Structures are given as C-alpha cells and as structure tokens.
Amino acid sequence: MVGFPFPLGLISSITGYASLSEEFHWLASASIGIILCNIVYRLTRLISLLSFEGYHKLRKAQRVEWNNRGFSTVHAIAVAFSSFYLLLLSDTFHEDHRDELIISRRSTLSDTTLGISIGYFLADLGMIFWHFPALGGLEYVLHHALSMFSIFLSLVSGKGQIYILMVLFSESTTPFVNLRWYLDVAGKKNSNLYVINGVALFLGWLVARILLFIYFFIHMFIHFDQVKTIFPLGFYSLLLVPPVLAVMNLVWFWKIVKGLIKTVSKATHSQ
Secondary structure, three states: OEEOHHHHOOHHHHOOOEEEHHHHHHHHHHHHHHHHHHHHHHHHHHHHHHHOOOHOOOOHHHHHHHHHHHHHHHHHHHHHHHHHHHHHHHHOOOOOOOOOOHHHHOOOOHHHHHHHHHHHHHHHHHHHHHHOOOOOHHHHHHHHHHHHHHHHHHHHOOOHHHHHHHHHHHHHHHHHHHHHHHHHHHOOOOOHHHHHHHHHHHHHHHHHHHHHHHHHHHHHHHHHHHHHHHHHHHHHHHHHHHHHHHHHHHHHHHHHHHHHHHHHHHHHHHO
C-alpha cells in the first residue's frame, strides 16, 4: 500500500513514510479511546443514578469528577492488563524471541493500546482544562502532557514501546486512587474498606510506580546501546520524561504514606 508522509516536518523526520493502514490504525485507536471515554462517562452517571442514592445530592463539580473517575478507572484496568500481557505473557518483548532489537519491537496490540491511551489522555486533558482546576491542578496537566507526548512519539516511530508499556502498567494503581476518592465523597472514610483500600494503594504504588520504575531505569541502562539508536527527540525524551514522572510518583507516594498512617492510626484509635 502506498505510504505518505505526515504533514508536520517533525513527524515526517521520525516516521519517514507511514502506510495508509498504519495511519488509519493509529487514528482509529485514538478515536476509539475518546469514544469509549464518552460512553463510560455516561454509563457511570446512569449506573450511579440507579444504584447510589447519594449521587443526586452531590454538587455539580463532584458529579463531573465522579463520572470522570469512572472512565479513568476503566482505562487504567484495560491498559494495565494489556501491558501485563504484552510484557510478560506474549513473546513480543522476550529477550531471545527474535533478532529484532527489543527497542524496536511492536505489535498490533501494542499499537492499539498506545492509540487508545492517547485518546484517553486527550479526553481527560480536555475535561481538566474545561473544568480547571476542579479535576486537577498543574501537576495533572504536566503528567498527562508528558505521558501523551511520550506515547505519541513511541506510537508513530515504533521505538521504545517496551518502556511506554511499563509506564502504562503503573496505571494499575488508578482504581485504588479513585476508590479512595469515591469512599471519601460517600462519607465512608471510617469504613474497613477505606482502610483496606489504603493498604492496597500503598502496596500497589510501591510495586507499580516505585519498584517498577527502578527496574525501568536498570533495563534501560543494560540496553543503552539499543536506546542510543532511537532518533534524537525520542532518545532525549526517554532520558528526561521518565525521571520527571518518577519524581512525581515519589511525591505522591509520600502523600499516600502519610494518608495511610493517618487512616490506620485513626482506625486503631476508634477500635
């Protein structure tokens, strides 16, 4: 099939020429991500109206965030499962599976996962700007912008997808973050579920956003000869963006630890 360059010179220098089927796949995946976010947003509102009697009593801003966290939870679960499968269960990124450099490996599923994630980040970032700062401050804008930029570069170039999938797997902590918020808004901060979720969030964050990032940097150091073959913008982005995300994860982890200590101490005192 005849390929043709992206209109932007920067993208053309990254991809060279992309086939029509590849371009369609990328755009379709991102569009599906946006559409699914819209569908889940509306389903969350409908289900909440039918099953949670306190939903209609929430302020308008709270209802918007309630629904927004619904589609962020679904996205997190979907990309975490997809990343787990691609990294550990499939042969795509196994060291000895094929001769191709691990930094250059991709598959239809990995492209689809990255495309859907771009759609999610576009939808969520749009809502953050529209309701700013109700759905998150500048740190969320920075996190989403860096994530979307990195995913986009990896998708259109086919380089470094193994590292993007590692970072996407860290989204597995998002359902615990959202459940914590739901329980807080529902007035369940004194429940056992709130305490259990706090412990699960601490452990999940430690594994998926601290230890995994340590492994990420070790893996990148071991394969640095391959990392250096990435085009300049991708190479420097890989050197700069993950450390910024890692620092943000450490800051949020410290807040989680303080919150967990406060919650456990309060529950122990009550008993």
